[in-house]
Amino acid sequence: MDAIDLTLVELLQGNARLSYAELARQVGLSSPAVHERVGKLESAGVIRGYRADVDPEAVGLGVTAFIGLVEDSGADTDDVLEALRAMPGIESCYFMAGVESFLCMARVGTIAQLEQLILQLNRIPGIASTRTAIALSTKWEDRPQQITS
Amino acid sequence: MDAIDLTLVELLQGNARLSYAELARQVGLSSPAVHERVGKLESAGVIRGYRADVDPEAVGLGVTAFIGLVEDSGADTDDVLEALRAMPGIESCYFMAGVESFLCMARVGTIAQLEQLILQLNRIPGIASTRTAIALSTKWEDRPQQITS
């Protein structure tokens, strides 16, 4: 990960569809050299993939919420995780420090669907309680992280 | 947004670097037709861009935290937002229902940097208090949303 790799990562974070030729121009290398560097960044796991950034509201997912989950004492965390993973609408899931073992970011179409989702969550064995916070608007999301190393 | 557009969005969500020729093969259209459809999805704002998905830990951002912010009574929300936006490390920011006006997702390199970030947040005029929850691990993140419409 030298300075050129860093620039490549930043460029691709900004626009994942840049051609290798364009990347090459930006970093002052030949196109095959860039091709090889990017390939190595991918297989090293630095670049995990390339995603289109889709506006959730434009595809009928207008409701965003964060749901904290408290586990039962003696719950099997792996089972809970599996159940969470099976639920559509849970876009992100973190294992947290604190009383609430999990924090989930959910995206659904309507408040009614959010209600259904919460009911389903409460029905998962091992989950003692849920706490939901609804986002009224997204100020920004997934801003390109500034790379330190 | 017909079924073909939907497929295109899903394909690009999975891999933003697919060629137009490949997309065309998958949906059974010609490459120029796909090119035009994708262009329209972009200018309609359905596709906001294309981003490389970078592993935060691989670039020195091993600490993820969620910070809820309570505003002072009489705080200027726009000013607070501006101050938040100026802070590096705050990757996402939502305006929330509830006592905590904002929920921020922060990504930094170390716990010490998180401490600094929280101190800075508390120093922003208009912010009464902060509440931080630290993620111990990320189970998944930004799972491709299932498109309903």
Place this chain on the structure above:
DNA sequence: AGGGTCAGGTCGATGGCGTCCACGGACTGT
């Protein structure tokens, strides 16, 4: 010091791709 090895670059060739343009069929409103 000298030579082997390797990582990482350039260059050139070639096949495929992006992109532009002209053209054509199906709907729609008049």
Place this chain on the structure above:
DNA sequence: ACAGTCCGTGGACGCCATCGACCTGACCCT
């Protein structure tokens, strides 16, 4: 019926991705 519009196809052309061959400098071992 007819013109206009939308949305597609096919062909052409230049650029790009990708591969192989070769070059160079750093490093190590003797």
